[in-house]
Amino acid sequence: MKRLIKYMLVGFAAGAAIGTLIVLFISGGHFCTQVLLDRLGGSTAAIIIQTVLSGLIGAAGFGGVLLYETDLPLAAATVLHFLLIEAVFLPSALFQGWIEFKFSQIAVMMLIRLVAFFIVWLIMFFRYKRLTKELNDEIKKR
Secondary structure: OHHHHHHHHHHHHHHHHHHHHHHHHHOOOOOOOHHHHHHHOOHHHHHHHHHHHHHHHHHHHHHHHHHHHOOOOHHHHHHHHHHHHHHHHHHHHHHHOOOOOOHHHHHHHHHHHHHHHHHHHHHHHHHHHHHHHHHHHHHHHO
16 A cells, blocks of 8 residues: 555656646646636636646556556556546546547547557566566476
8 A cells, every 4th residue: 555655646746747748838838728727717726736637647647557566467457557547637638628528639649548558568468478488487497
């Protein structure tokens, strides 16, 4: 449990920082999107909400990494991690105005994350495969 909290705290900080960078990029150097400013009516509230939502995305991402250390099959851990991030990212991104509520934008964002997760799955698959081979070679030597 301590480890999960540590991962989530690190993820929260990383998510808040990355979220700020994303907003700076998509809003032309402003600390909040205009959508979020319009929704909340003030820059202080908008910055706080943006920081919290971005931090939650990071906390879900980093905390979900621990799913790979369970007894779950790799594919199941990857799917659960993806769904966890998706459940936090999509509403947060829509609320903050990172994307509009349009099928095309949502689909593109999901596709980007799916490709990223497929790459993660491939890396983990080959890592576990190599580790299994090494362990089997050690057992045969004995």
